[in-house]
Amino acid sequence: MNSLFVLFAAVIPGAAAERWPLRAILARAVASPVRGGQLARGGFCYYRADMQSLTNKRILVGVTGSIAAYKAAELIRGLRDAGAEVRVAMTRGASEFITPMTLQALSGHPVHQKLLDTQAEAGMSHIELSRWADCVLVAPASADFIARLAQGRADDLLSAVCLARDVPLALAPAMNRQMWADAATEKNVRTLQQRGVLMFGPAAGEQACGEVGPGRMEEPAELMRRVAEVFETGLLAGKTVLITAGPTREAVDPVRYIGNRSSGKMGYALCAAAVEAGARVILVSGPSTLATPERVERIDVESAEQMLAAVLEHMDGVDIFIGAAAVADYRPRQSERHKIKKDQAHLTLELERTPDILATVKSRRPRVFCVGFAAETANLDAHARRKLEDKGIDMVAANWVGPAAPDTGGGFDSDTNALRLYWADGELDLPVASKDRLARQLVASIAQRYERRPPGRRQHHNIVELRGGTPRKT
Numbered sequence: 001m002n003s004l005f006v007l008f009a010a011v012i013p014g015a016a017a018e019r020w021p022l023r024a025i026l027a028r029a030v031a032s033p034v035r036g037g038q039l040a041r042g043g044f045c046y047y048r049a050d051m052q053s054l055t056n057k058r059i060l061v062g063v064t065g066s067i068a069a070y071k072a073a074e075l076i077r078g079l080r081d082a083g084a085e086v087r088v089a090m091t092r093g094a095s096e097f098i099t100p101m102t103l104q105a106l107s108g109h110p111v112h113q114k115l116l117d118t119q120a121e122a123g124m125s126h127i128e129l130s131r132w133a134d135c136v137l138v139a140p141a142s143a144d145f146i147a148r149l150a151q152g153r154a155d156d157l158l159s160a161v162c163l164a165r166d167v168p169l170a171l172a173p174a175m176n177r178q179m180w181a182d183a184a185t186e187k188n189v190r191t192l193q194q195r196g197v198l199m200f201g202p203a204a205g206e207q208a209c210g211e212v213g214p215g216r217m218e219e220p221a222e223l224m225r226r227v228a229e230v231f232e233t234g235l236l237a238g239k240t241v242l243i244t245a246g247p248t249r250e251a252v253d254p255v256r257y258i259g260n261r262s263s264g265k266m267g268y269a270l271c272a273a274a275v276e277a278g279a280r281v282i283l284v285s286g287p288s289t290l291a292t293p294e295r296v297e298r299i300d301v302e303s304a305e306q307m308l309a310a311v312l313e314h315m316d317g318v319d320i321f322i323g324a325a326a327v328a329d330y331r332p333r334q335s336e337r338h339k340i341k342k343d344q345a346h347l348t349l350e351l352e353r354t355p356d357i358l359a360t361v362k363s364r365r366p367r368v369f370c371v372g373f374a375a376e377t378a379n380l381d382a383h384a385r386r387k388l389e390d391k392g393i394d395m396v397a398a399n400w401v402g403p404a405a406p407d408t409g410g411g412f413d414s415d416t417n418a419l420r421l422y423w424a425d426g427e428l429d430l431p432v433a434s435k436d437r438l439a440r441q442l443v444a445s446i447a448q449r450y451e452r453r454p455p456g457r458r459q460h461h462n463i464v465e466l467r468g469g470t471p472r473k474t
């Protein structure tokens with residue numbers, strides 16, 4: 001897809017100062033049963049093996065004033081062990097129960113505490129913090145915090161972040177059983193649930209005050225499992241998705257090739273997102289140093305020709321094909337058998353077109369839902385719509401590259417991007433975000449378009465939009 005030819009190639013300090021000593025948490029965690037999962041990092045934290053969907057997720061953990069605040073330490077450590085990036089926002093009440101220093105050490109980031117603090121806002125404001133997160137989990141969530149959230153208050157950092165977010169929000173309530181049973185709390189919880197807020201718990205049992213009943217915060221391992229579930233949308237359950245990713249290399253001679261600057265990040269992020277959506281995922285990858293996402297079948301290739309052959313070989317049973325690879329448009333007409341010597345003042349390479357993988361798949365398998373990419377330096381709309389028609393595909397995901405994309409990192413090898421999606425009778429903007437988040441949004445859009453294909457090729461499921469842009473299959 002390019003004309004850009006390139007030739008050739010825990011330590012935990014300050015724990016002793018804690019009101020809830022880390023040693024006690026450690027002892028408790030080690031004593032806890034392993035719940036069908038595995039022990040991580042010398043047995044500090046246990047988590048189930050089905051938590052891959054936490055990998056690379058950005059979780060904002062909110063901590064409010066409750067005796068259960070000490071459990072946030074174990075939760076944060078567990079989330080990080082499972083591969084998530086964690087930031088912490090705590091209320092003033094929370095710092096009466098656990099110090100910010102502990103949570104900073106465990107999360108690896110400064111703890112966010114104040115709204116409109118000039119220094120904090122200059123670093124990561126409440127808006128940036130809410131845009132950073134893939135999911136907000138408030139654990140523990142006190143009765144007072146739940147009440148404030150139900151009222152839509154934004155008078156401290158955590159409540160402002162919750163109000164400003166556009167991602168899933170989950171609360172792990174923790175309070176006395178009578179407070180939980182009170183009609184006011186009940187109404188607040190119902191109000192929040194109607195707005196799409198998720199309630200993780202509370203659990204029932206012996207409480208810190210000595211009473212017994214519902215109101216205990218769920219255990220960290222259970223909270224982790226529930227957060228992992230948030231990302232497991234099931235939108236593509238039962239579907240097989242084949243994705244191409246990375247660049248191709250077109251041999252000039254045994255040591256040189258024509259290649260391009262694609263890193264494969266977007267294609268690999270799409271693989272992970274499709275797995276989370278419940279699909280079986282086959283990846284046909286050009287040369288890339290990226291690790292294969294969990295539960296993905298990967299086939300490595302070098303050239304466009306090899307990529308086409310591998311794709312066609314694995315097309316049986318495929319429902320959705322996503323061409324995220326930066327396939328070279330041209331290759332040398334002839335690849336030299338021996339290394340070319342520099343004995344000429346000028347060298348002319350004659351190039352010929354490579355096969356168009358997307359167009360070939362669509363023409364041979366018209367029932368497969370095909371998605372292509374378009375990286376453009378000008379006239380994004382016109383070029384994207386032309387590709388949609390020329391290749392006869394179902395959706396194009398277009399982005400700016402080069403100088404035209406200063407805010408998105410230029411597309412290639414960047415961790416962020418922005419996309420505009422086009423299909424026959426519509427389009428959708430996906431603003432600048434991490435490639436992981438964009439991949440999830442793109443997969444959700446693909447699932448929606450796939451379900452709305454013309455009758456006869458459609459399967460019947462309802463898709464509902466939840467707040468937080470996380471559609472789920474019902």
Ligand code: CTP
Binds near residue numbers: 328
């Ligand atoms: N693609 C493909 N096979 C090729 C070339 C591209 O399958 N031989 C796919 C890419 O994976 C991507 C899309 O087609 O999904 C890109 O379309 P393409 O027409 O190659 O884009 P450009 O190279 O940008 O085209 P042009 O230079 O004509 O704008």
